[in-house]
Amino acid sequence: MRAFDFAAPHDVAGALDLAGGSSAFLAGGTTLVDLMKLEVMTPEQVIDINRLPLRGVRQEPDGLRFGALERMEDAARHPDVAGRYPVISQALLLSASPQLRNMASLGGNLLQRTRCGYFRDVTTPCNKRAPGSGCPALHGDNRGHAVLGTSDSCVATHPSDLAVALVALDASVRLRGADGERTVPLADFYLRPGDTPHQENVLRLGELVTEIVVPDLPWAANSAYVKVRDRQSYEFALASAAVAVDLRDGRVRDARVAVGGVGTVPWRLPAVEAALRAGESHEAAAALAAEGARPLAGNAFKVTLAQRAILRALAELAERR
Amino acid sequence: MMSVRSANREDGPVKVSGAAAYAADHHPDGLAYGYLLTSTVARGTLLAMDTAAAERAPGVIAVYTPFNPLDVRPFLKEGGAELAAPLQDTRIRYHGQAVGLVVAETFEQARDAAALVTARYDADRPRASFADGLAGAEPPATGAPAQEVLADGVASIDEALAASDVTITATYTTPAETHVAMEPHATVASWTGGRLTIHTATQGVRLAVERLSEALAMDPADIRVINPYVGGGFGNKWATWAHTPLTAAAARVLGRPVKTVLTREQVFTVVGHRPLTSQTVSLGASADGTLVAVRNDGVSSRSASNSFYEAVADLSLSMYDAPNLHASRKVVTLDVPVTTIMRAPSESNGSFALESAMDELADALGMDPLDLRRKNDSSRHPVSGLPWSSKHLDECYTLGAERFGWSRRGRVPGAVADGDWLVGMGMGTATFGAFRSEASINVRLRDDGRVVVSGTAADLGTGQSTVFAILAADVLGIPVERVIPDLGDSATPPAVSAGGSGSTSGNGPAVRLAAQAARDALVKLAAEHEKSPFHGQEVTYAGGEVGDGGRAMPFGELLALLGLPDLDATATSPRNASQSHAFRSFGAHFCEVRVNRWTGEPRVTRWLSVVDAGTIVNAKAARSQIVGGVVMGIGQALLEDLRIEPGTGRFGNATMADYLVPVNADIPPIEVEFLNYPDTLLSDLGARGIGELSIVGAAGAVANAVHNATGRRVRDLPITLDKLL
Ligand SMILES: Cc1cc2nc3c(=O)[nH]c(=O)nc-3n(C[C@H](O)[C@H](O)[C@H](O)COP(=O)(O)OP(=O)(O)OC[C@H]3O[C@@H](n4cnc5c(N)ncnc54)[C@H](O)[C@@H]3O)c2cc1C
């Protein structure tokens, strides 16, 4: 770990004043400190934002709002979340471990970095960490890598479970920077790697995530998050599916489907949703999840697995009715 | 016969409270901190290293590299260790090889400075693919390339197979694995005059003394290794690794103590790993299921840096009765970190293939797999023909089948489901060789009424120190709490190091002999010492007291009365030299596995192991040992896979986050049943070993249950969901 300056401002304005250049906000630190130890992230200044009043979950006219510093475990256990958006609650509770969830914030979760082993090992090339140095994952150890939204520059997955659930629910993030405030749909927040895998999102230098907004969706009470991995806990997804269905009289009226662990960004599947709305079979609809998939030597199974995760979620939701 | 005890660990409180000092917990005055530098290519030559910036960095004391080496010599005996001495040449033999040591005033300063060192290599393409190497596999440089037994009149193993009514042939492969013990390897070295005292994580302080005396060209008498607590080893702390002699050599030249702790990532490469293996197994049987021929051609990877490989086919010669047996060994040499022993080396991988193949044969015969094993259970060692010293495997099978509900196993694969989960049952036979090595132990009775039991043994978390306490307490008739086990100090008598599941079987008899000797010495003292109240009497000993029929006195009081702080005796128990019997432990695993019908995840949901390992000294700790082996076996079956990148020779997942071992959620309740028949031909104690036994057969049992659940036979470990989709 490199030496750094440390500050702990009391309010948002103070944090924004300090931010910029080679600074990093510190929330739970479960990504930041980890990557600083590995020297993947080497900020000269660390700004602890934990004193900022960005906590809590509350209902507003535009939907349910989460403070960016709300802890994962608290958010998952919040009755409004568990009752009205089980997909969010489940995505959070299937993440990491209780200790980590008690430390880690929602904002930090959305901004966590990829788990690609080359990205995390500074002795290897990696276009995301060191632009232009190459992508060893293309022909190397890539069982955990993405099949959707990849480029020849980078095939790393976005690791967040929460983001998959939020993208399915049309959530937005509220951002505050020196130039003021703006709201960005989460689906537009993340950038596919293209030729610039080091640019992962539209957050500007020194900009702070202040809130997450989830619009009302009454039938999201019938939602589920299926996470598939080699071991039963304490592991990122090989594939996951966030699914909500509006079921009436045994018929799908509407559906939301997104997958994780397979895309370079949280991957919404409008084609699958449309097929379900059109009354196609679960199998026929899920098959559309494979559209545009580009498997690598080690991860071809993910194309099938993502579809199976969707089918499993749909089956669970159908059973619950 | 002693009764079976179930004692808490004598070292439990100090471990739980954090008071136990592991190697890295020692901080002698003036301590400096070492940080290892490792190579980032797998094969080639180190051309140059730029250490200027590191040398100028705050707190840095010295930077050692092959261009500014420390004086370290090669080990003479290998024992799964690396053959080339670190920093003595510029050759790169594997990715992650030690190429330097930075020493600084603090750990952080050493680590920061290490990040400033740059290296230039002339890199070659490494040999890194086991699969590609299989075609060119060669007989090993050490060990017999093949063993064969043929029945009278049979010309070859292939002839025997051809003459069988039913045969199966299949190839089973296993990946590289690594031990990932909780405690990372650490060494703290201090010199006083020409004498070295070293705290280092090791499975045997005696082994460490030997290796260090070679590496530092010293008289072993001038080296003392102290290491009473070990945070797991699983074979990986048997050998001595590069950081240990480097740390000692640095402390010698710098004239101050030095500590080096490997980082979690370095624990994947600087120390060894379990080789990859491939076994092609053919089984031939008559129509009634009697085995006619067993053939196993085994191949193991071997690091170019040493010669250790797994003789993975050999287990097929020691298990089931068959008149015709053949096992061969070949190796594929790779430019990878050192290959070394890991829990049940050869046997756990060997059993995965053999136990899977037995089930495949049972399928081909249309027989219950348990019946097939029963039918071919051996009463003598199949090769030597010697009778087993004490084998009750059939009872393990019978008891296990009944307890587990084996009769409810679906006869047809894929027939049983519970909601979205396909349910299957499987079983596998456990076995491991039993030994009794020579061991010396000292027992010291103290005037405070306590007893110290000393020997160079190691407790890796196994419960060995509690075994010492129980056995000494039993002989001396005192409460276990009054015994102080004193392990892990090379200044004590030479006992058995922790390897080959031989600790209790070797050290146990020695502890009893030494306790008896101390008791006899006490009786003699009581009768012969002039100031003794029992002088000239017929003295007896019972329950911690000496007496003459009338009066009795606790031994501590007697010693105090005589002005003696203590009285001790050392005894040696010889190695087992029996030529008349074959010695092995046995057991049977039964498990239930569920596989998700949509997403293919295999999950183990029930487990029972019935164990025939001779006398069980401490039922509680023994159960933990068996459970630990089963957990590791489940990891081997479903998760563990140290992936070597074919192009670079780098381990692709050499971090604790990416190298998967089971977490609690992966482990079902595990039931363990001990038969507890003393093996009196092995020793009067009758204890064999249990450290490795239970990983053997476990992966096969899981694979067989997966097949029973799904109809899919996975012959390539680990059985991950992608193989079941
Ligand atoms: C062992 C392990 C297992 C894990 N398993 C999972 C899993 O299964 N699923 C999963 O989804 N996640 C998993 N995680 C990731 C974990 O959820 C994230 O590390 C965590 O959510 C990050 O939150 P934090 O508050 O600790 O962020 P920090 O580490 O404090 O910050 C992360 C990044 O976000 C920036 N940042 C933080 N907050 C803000 C803000 N408000 N505005 C702007 N920038 C900000 C920081 O500067 C930093 O770059 C795992 C992590 C570990 C260590």
Ligand code: SF4
């Ligand atoms: S996949 Fe992306 S993160 Fe991983 S090595 Fe390639 S560029 Fe780097």
